[in-house]
Amino acid sequence: MTSPTWNNPVVKWIEYRLPVFSFTQEHLIDYPTPKNLNYWWNFGSLAGITLTIMIVTGIVLAMHYTPHVDYAFESVERIMRDVNYGWLIRYVHMNGGSMFFAVVYIHIFRGLYYGSYKAPREMLWIIGIIILLTMMATAFLGYVLPWGQMSFWAATVITNMFSAFPLIGEPIVSWLWGGFSVDNPTLNRFFSLHYLLPFVIFGLVFVHLWALHVHHSNNPLGIDTKGPQDILPFHPYYTIKDLFGLGVFMLVFLGFVFFAPNFFVEPDNYIKANPMQTPTHIVPEWYLTPFYAILRAITFDIWFIPAKLIGVMAMFGSVLILVLVPWLDTSKVRSARYRPIYKQVYWFFVIDCIVLGWVGFNSPDAMFMGAVSFLRIGQVATAYYFLHLLVVMPVLGKLERPRSPPESISAAVTKETDTVTEAA
Amino acid sequence: MRKFVLGAALALTLGAGTAFAAEAPKPPAQAWSFNGVFGTFDRAALRRGLQVYTEVCAACHSLGLVYYRHLQSIGFSEEEIKAVAREFEVEDGPNDDGEMFTRPAKPTDPFASPFPNDQAARAANAGAFPPDLSVMTKARKGGEDYLHAVLVGYRDEAPAGVEVMEGLFFNEYFPGHQIAMPPPLADDAVEYADGTKATVQQMSMDVTTFLAWAAEPTMEDRKRLGIKTLLFLLVLTAMLYALKRKVWSDVH
Ligand code: HEM
Numbered sequence: 001m002t003s004p005t006w007n008n009p010v011v012k013w014i015e016y017r018l019p020v021f022s023f024t025q026e027h028l029i030d031y032p033t034p035k036n037l038n039y040w041w042n043f044g045s046l047a048g049i050t051l052t053i054m055i056v057t058g059i060v061l062a063m064h065y066t067p068h069v070d071y072a073f074e075s076v077e078r079i080m081r082d083v084n085y086g087w088l089i090r091y092v093h094m095n096g097g098s099m100f101f102a103v104v105y106i107h108i109f110r111g112l113y114y115g116s117y118k119a120p121r122e123m124l125w126i127i128g129i130i131i132l133l134t135m136m137a138t139a140f141l142g143y144v145l146p147w148g149q150m151s152f153w154a155a156t157v158i159t160n161m162f163s164a165f166p167l168i169g170e171p172i173v174s175w176l177w178g179g180f181s182v183d184n185p186t187l188n189r190f191f192s193l194h195y196l197l198p199f200v201i202f203g204l205v206f207v208h209l210w211a212l213h214v215h216h217s218n219n220p221l222g223i224d225t226k227g228p229q230d231i232l233p234f235h236p237y238y239t240i241k242d243l244f245g246l247g248v249f250m251l252v253f254l255g256f257v258f259f260a261p262n263f264f265v266e267p268d269n270y271i272k273a274n275p276m277q278t279p280t281h282i283v284p285e286w287y288l289t290p291f292y293a294i295l296r297a298i299t300f301d302i303w304f305i306p307a308k309l310i311g312v313m314a315m316f317g318s319v320l321i322l323v324l325v326p327w328l329d330t331s332k333v334r335s336a337r338y339r340p341i342y343k344q345v346y347w348f349f350v351i352d353c354i355v356l357g358w359v360g361f362n363s364p365d366a367m368f369m370g371a372v373s374f375l376r377i378g379q380v381a382t383a384y385y386f387l388h389l390l391v392v393m394p395v396l397g398k399l400e401r402p403r404s405p406p407e408s409i410s411a412a413v414t415k416e417t418d419t420v421t422e423a424a
Numbered sequence: 425m426r427k428f429v430l431g432a433a434l435a436l437t438l439g440a441g442t443a444f445a446a447e448a449p450k451p452p453a454q455a456w457s458f459n460g461v462f463g464t465f466d467r468a469a470l471r472r473g474l475q476v477y478t479e480v481c482a483a484c485h486s487l488g489l490v491y492y493r494h495l496q497s498i499g500f501s502e503e504e505i506k507a508v509a510r511e512f513e514v515e516d517g518p519n520d521d522g523e524m525f526t527r528p529a530k531p532t533d534p535f536a537s538p539f540p541n542d543q544a545a546r547a548a549n550a551g552a553f554p555p556d557l558s559v560m561t562k563a564r565k566g567g568e569d570y571l572h573a574v575l576v577g578y579r580d581e582a583p584a585g586v587e588v589m590e591g592l593f594f595n596e597y598f599p600g601h602q603i604a605m606p607p608p609l610a611d612d613a614v615e616y617a618d619g620t621k622a623t624v625q626q627m628s629m630d631v632t633t634f635l636a637w638a639a640e641p642t643m644e645d646r647k648r649l650g651i652k653t654l655l656f657l658l659v660l661t662a663m664l665y666a667l668k669r670k671v672w673s674d675v676h
Contacts, residue, residue: 247661258650
């Protein structure tokens with residue numbers, strides 16, 4: 001990888017003043033990448049592309065949307081009916097939210113499996129968690145904009161959460177509302193913030209990638225690259241691999257958009273918001289249900305702290321605690337491939353998160369198969385969530401005897417080829 | 425508020441030990457013309473459905489998100505659209521004398537609402553509000569199947585042990601089983617222009633097809649574009665895969 005020179009005088013002129021060309025060369029073309037990345041490493045670029053899709057469709061929607069309680073619902077329907085390809089733009093934005101979270105959750109669980117959060121990538125991981133939090137806020141704000149029944153009542157339930165804080169709680173809630181209930185001022189500010197936050201995410205992603213490019217990608221073996229035999233230039237190897245991944249992803253994404261566009265939607269959100277009528281159950285979108293389940297799992301006061309406050313703290317804590325994962329995991333080995341026990345408890349944790357998501361969809365009083373209430377399942381799953389992160393991870397890192405990872409990526413690859421030749 | 429009262433009343437009746445749970449049964453799936461990847465709206469059913477809507481449902485329900493001009497996309501000629509619109513009266517104004525006046529609707533108007541405001545709608549329906557039907561098929565779990573099930577789900581006699589409240593009607597598929605809408609359809613409630621026999625079943629299927637179109641007039645465009653896009657993407661992705669294999673073939 002010799003440093004490139006350019007002959008075109010215009011390019012030279014620009015390059016001398018602002019080195020965009022060598023920057024592109026260094027970060028997008030020659031950028032050294034481990035040669036053994038598997039398809040789980042596609043999800044970072046997919047997240048970036050999805051973010052771009054969300055911003056582009058969002059800006060077009062905003063050209064036709066009216067943030068007023070009397071017109072918001074109707075303006076969205078006008079987009080669906082009268083704006084050229086408005087239905088397509090809206091369905092892409094609507095399903096794009098779900099796709100974005102699906103991609104980012106896979107991206108995060110990839111990191112948890114291969115220990116991508118461990119030194120020296122802690123900052124990268126922490127920025128990722130901040131991105132996740134910002135995404136959640138953005139998605140919640142966006143969900144309120146069509147001003148359907150779920151929009152209104154989700155806004156009411158979630159903003160009311162803050163009333164759990166003693167003394168400052170109530171003032172915070174009316175400050176958020178801009179009044180004494182969720183109403184026009186609330187909708188207006190939510191629209192303003194929903195427009196703002198994706199650009200904040202964009203900035204955060206930039207910093208995320210900056211941190212990534214300092215120490216480069218981790219890889220399925222969880223060991224550092226040892227030399228040129230372990231790496232490939234990003235282009236063309238990973239550009240083409242990411243493009244192929246993008247093709248598969250778009251097939252799924254557009255499959256929903258064109259043939260099941262309302263798959264992720266609660267029917268109630270096609271009913272215009274009505275402050276006088278509470279829906280029978282209020283549920284957030286699927287990607288927030290795990291946290292909703294944690295919020296509702298706490299039904300008991302602890303000492304003098306009321307249940308509601310603990311629920312709110314548990315919910316925020318369940319995301320914030322992820323910031324500590326690089327230190328909660330005490331194992332020296334990165335990849336779960338060489339950690340026989342972690343590899344198994346990892347999957348318990350995945351299942352636990354899915355269970356939380358499923359519980360969040362159901363009313364706490366409802367019974368599962370007539371035997372046990374969803375509240376109880378949610379409580380057990382919440383306890384296990386924190387147990388995994390706060391106890392299992394630190395203790396396991398100390399007790400477990402990991403297998404030793406291979407010397408280097410190329411050594412591992414040659415060995416695998418050898419075994420294949422032997423077997424043949 | 426009414427829902428709460430209904431709920432409370434229902435809880436009491438349930439307490440009396442009836443076999444009927446508050447949860448309504450799952451509406452049976454129907455073979456809609458617009459089902460599936462290639463499904464389109466049956467044009468004859470849409471025309472009949474529009475007739476049922478204008479002659480029956482429009483007495484109580486608005487369809488405010490649909491404009492008469494939208495009918496063009498399902499094959500109505502300009503003249504036909506004008507004729508449909510003329511059947512409805514809308515308020516307009518103020519005129520030069522500052523007076524509001526009524527006039528026949530025009531193609532550029534949204535479907536006219538039967539009541540000037542929600543209060544009038546409630547007053548005319550014993551306190552119950554007949555909801556706007558524009559996105560009704562999307563706004564209920566079960567969609568079209570549910571709508572049809574409700575329209576044909578009335579029973580003259582409530583099952584033994586179920587007390588139907590004054591002014592409400594027993595309906596098998598409505599959540600809670602007590603609906604404030606009187607059975608809207610009866611055999612031969614309309615006389616179809618195309619000679620189809622107007623059974624309750626037939627009218628219900630037709631009007632539901634029409635309302636499914638009203639809820640998403642762009643569905644056919646969506647599916648057409650979807651098939652083209654996905655086929656293109658499938659070929660493109662296969663080619664990208666081949667290219668990926670080729671690029672990576674020298675990596676060991
Ligand atoms: C807007 C959302 C996000 C975008 C666009 C994004 C983008 C990316 C990209 C392009 C990469 C490099 C490719 C890859 O390794 O997959 C990456 C790496 C990484 N991301 Fe994200 N990311 C996002 C959110 C997150 C979140 C929420 C986390 C979780 C905490 C996270 C954690 C990581 C980690 C640990 C790496 C390094 C992975 C490795 O090398 O093994 N990211 N990100």
